[in-house]
Amino acid sequence: xxxxxxxxxxxxxxxxxxxxxxxxxxxxxxxxxxxxxxxxxxxxxxxxxxxxxxxxxxxxxxxxxxxxxxxxxxxxxxxxxxxxxxxxxxxxxxxxxxxxxxxxxxxxxxxxxxxxxxxxxxxxxxxxxxxxxxxxxxxxxxxxxxxxxxxxxxxxxxxxxxxxxxxxxxxxxxxxxxxxxxxxxxxxxxxxxxxxxxxxxxxxxxxxxxxxxxxxxxxxxxxxxxxxxxxxxxxxxxxxxxxxxxxxxxxxxxxxxxxxxxxxxxxxxxxxxxxxxxxxxxxxxxxxxxxxxxxxxxxxxxxxxxxxxxxxxxxxxxxxxxxxxxxxxxxxxxxxxxxxxxxxxxxxxxxxxxxxxxxxxxxxxxxxxxxxxxxxxxxxxxxxxxxxxxxxxxxxxxxxxxxxxxxxxxxx
Amino acid sequence: xxxxxxxxxxxxxxxxxxxxxxxxxxxxxxxxxxxxxxxxxxxxxxxxxxxxxxxxxxxxxxxxxxxxxxxxxxxxxxxxxxxxxxxxxxxxxxxxxxxxxxxxxxxxxxxxxxxxxxxxxxxxxxxxxxxxxxxxxxxxxxxxxxxxxxxxxxxxxxxxxxxxxxxxxxxxxxxxxxxxxxxxxxxxxxxxxxxxxxxxxxxxxxxxxxxxxxxxxxxxxxxxxxxxxxxxxxxxxxxxxxxxxxxxxxxxxxxxxxxxxxxxxx
Ligand SMILES: Cc1ncc(COP(=O)(O)O)c(C=O)c1O
Numbered sequence: 001x002x003x004x005x006x007x008x009x010x011x012x013x014x015x016x017x018x019x020x021x022x023x024x025x026x027x028x029x030x031x032x033x034x035x036x037x038x039x040x041x042x043x044x045x046x047x048x049x050x051x052x053x054x055x056x057x058x059x060x061x062x063x064x065x066x067x068x069x070x071x072x073x074x075x076x077x078x079x080x081x082x083x084x085x086x087x088x089x090x091x092x093x094x095x096x097x098x099x100x101x102x103x104x105x106x107x108x109x110x111x112x113x114x115x116x117x118x119x120x121x122x123x124x125x126x127x128x129x130x131x132x133x134x135x136x137x138x139x140x141x142x143x144x145x146x147x148x149x150x151x152x153x154x155x156x157x158x159x160x161x162x163x164x165x166x167x168x169x170x171x172x173x174x175x176x177x178x179x180x181x182x183x184x185x186x187x188x189x190x191x192x193x194x195x196x197x198x199x200x201x202x203x204x205x206x207x208x209x210x211x212x213x214x215x216x217x218x219x220x221x222x223x224x225x226x227x228x229x230x231x232x233x234x235x236x237x238x239x240x241x242x243x244x245x246x247x248x249x250x251x252x253x254x255x256x257x258x259x260x261x262x263x264x265x266x267x268x269x270x271x272x273x274x275x276x277x278x279x280x281x282x283x284x285x286x287x288x289x290x291x292x293x294x295x296x297x298x299x300x301x302x303x304x305x306x307x308x309x310x311x312x313x314x315x316x317x318x319x320x321x322x323x324x325x326x327x328x329x330x331x332x333x334x335x336x337x338x339x340x341x342x343x344x345x346x347x348x349x350x351x352x353x354x355x356x357x358x359x360x361x362x363x364x365x366x367x368x369x370x371x372x373x374x375x376x377x378x379x380x381x382x383x384x385x386x387x388x389x390x391x392x393x394x395x396x397x398x399x400x401x402x403x404x405x406x407x408x409x410x411x412x
Numbered sequence: 413x414x415x416x417x418x419x420x421x422x423x424x425x426x427x428x429x430x431x432x433x434x435x436x437x438x439x440x441x442x443x444x445x446x447x448x449x450x451x452x453x454x455x456x457x458x459x460x461x462x463x464x465x466x467x468x469x470x471x472x473x474x475x476x477x478x479x480x481x482x483x484x485x486x487x488x489x490x491x492x493x494x495x496x497x498x499x500x501x502x503x504x505x506x507x508x509x510x511x512x513x514x515x516x517x518x519x520x521x522x523x524x525x526x527x528x529x530x531x532x533x534x535x536x537x538x539x540x541x542x543x544x545x546x547x548x549x550x551x552x553x554x555x556x557x558x559x560x561x562x563x564x565x566x567x568x569x570x571x572x573x574x575x576x577x578x579x580x581x582x583x584x585x586x587x588x589x590x591x592x593x594x595x596x597x598x599x600x601x602x603x604x605x606x607x608x609x610x611x612x613x614x615x616x617x618x619x620x621x622x623x624x625x626x627x628x629x630x631x632x633x634x635x636x637x638x639x640x641x642x643x644x645x646x647x648x649x650x651x652x653x654x655x656x657x658x659x660x661x662x663x664x665x666x667x668x669x670x671x672x673x674x675x676x677x678x
Pocket of ligand 1: 120121122123124126149150151152200235236237238239262
């Protein structure tokens with residue numbers, strides 16, 4: 001099996017560093033790619049579940065643009081909806097009826113939703129949700145989960161990070177996942193001050209195994225928040241529409257007051273949504289929140305088409321089936337080579353870790369070996385499946401995984 | 413006494429600031445004299461004939477004990493022998509004035525050794541300052557010494573911040589426990605910072621522990637840029653000037669703590 005060369009990627013990266021901080025910034029930066037020389041940085045083309053880099057290397061993509069790509073790159077139905085609306089109007093000086101249609105679609109699709117609001121990025125709506133909780137309750141503090149990610153606004157980041165002041169995070173209380181006692185304690189210690197609790201539907205942080213809610217956890221959370229008059233915000237930005245089309249809370253059987261959606265909503269077209277219960281609609285109307293591109297209607301058309309396709313194809317069921325099959329095969333291949341592959345989280349966006357080396361270096365080397373052979377795996381973030389991944393892709397990926405295990409064996 | 417810090421040092425008002433600063437001088441900068449005389453010939457020559465035991469003590473507070481003998485220096489955070497010279501620092505702010513502005517300390521013991529303090533020890537601290545200051549036109553060998561001294565001083569400083577500074581404490585409280593190896597590839601140098609016996613510490617040499625994260629700097633230039641806060645580390649990673657592996661949050665968070673040292677000494 002051919003091992004990739006990245007000379008053109010390197011040339012582009014050097015060029016990028018002259019004019020762009022980090023060369024490539026944020027979650028696409030070289031930091032999550034260990035070792036960096038095993039990874040491509042620049043792509044020229046993508047189609048289905050594959051992308052091609054500037055060296056012409058072809059990858060089966062298991063990061064799916066870190067979540068947004070859910071139907072496959074260049075999905076004809078979604079793209080057509082986008083293009084058709086683009087031809088009518090996109091940026092405009094007044095709102096499009098597509099906005100109303102998309103809101104209606106979401107209100108029908110999502111049991112908790114009585115209204116919807118649109119923005120561009122996940123953080124636009126996690127921010128908005130927190131502001132609504134504060135507007136609704138007149139309180140300041142927000143409880144969040146340690147290791148939970150909600151975007152890059154200063155309050156969402158940790159203390160000590162450049163650009164973040166102590167005041168920025170002063171009203172955010174971080175508690176461990178699945179810890180009802182800690183939630184109760186935080187609510188008691190900050191009695192009368194807590195506006196809301198924000199959490200993903202299950203715990204999917206980076207670098208550590210992902211965790212489902214314990215039996216009774218969400219029930220307990222809802223009861224405590226109700227007692228203290230605090231708003232429950234479900235950050236479904238990453239998992240949304242992968243576990244359940246009505247929101248991942250339906251999968252785990254709880255009813256948040258507000259749900260944040262983004263990544264998979266429009267198959268990569270930039271749009272995010274906050275949906276909420278009727279009781280919060282007035283507070284939502286009072287919070288001023290807007291953006292230059294939040295009314296672009298072509299993206300709204302893409303979202304409707306994408307969600308319709310996910311519904312038509314029963315995407316969560318497909319992911320569950322294909323994901324489980326992939327995972328079972330992978331665990332077996334790892335075992336054949338003497339390694340233990342631990343897989344946590346939902347099969348559509350599972351987190352993978354070779355447990356034989358707690359320092360993660362073995363896992364990082366294995367992900368690197370796979371990537372250099374055409375299965376794009378990062379080592380510390382959950383991976384993603386799309387509707388474009390097929391059994392044949394899974395088969396090919398297993399072959400790559402096996403080669404990578406062989407490479408590990410021969411180098412240890 | 414020579415000015416142990418660089419001219420860029422900021423002295424801010426406030427007890428906490430001075431408290432941390434005085435600890436940095438006593439627990440991170442003074443121990444670097446041990447490395448200095450090991451690495452730098454002119455520094456070693458300065459102390460070859462000397463036989464002194466210097467105790468720096470902060471009233472009701474920390475201590476630094478330097479034993480100078482046979483051209484070597486050993487450091488201890490405790491008084492381990494009877495000193496020949498005892499320097500009293502009345503308060504953290506007095507300590508900062510002594511170390512940063514060359515203000516005279518109180519000499520409790522060693523009046524007959526004033527000439528050693530004024531000449532040899534002063535020259536020695538000036539030599540340390542030469543390396544801990546911003547990069548000068550160093551020779552190749554001096555560049556190597558600069559990188560090692562800076563890196564070790566930074567890691568010792570991180571230990572002080574881990575213990576004393578609220579923000580650093582919070583950063584490290586949320587950091588996976590483990591040991592980070594920081595190395596400079598071109599000169600084959602390695603040093604460690606990690607969680608041992610319930611504390612984040614600078615570790616000179618490992619005694620059986622395993623490393624959980626690795627940060628390797630390709631060469632002296634990269635090290636210099638990193639230490640002077642002039643390196644785009646993400647770009648450095650992509651360009652192959654920095655290599656990381658293992659539990660990356662340890663590298664990220666120790667990096668955040670290292671980045672805070674400049675608020676106290678630079
Ligand atoms: C759970 C979760 N919330 C919020 C965000 C922030 O989304 P965005 O990067 O689009 O602002 C992300 C992004 O990865 C996420 O995974």
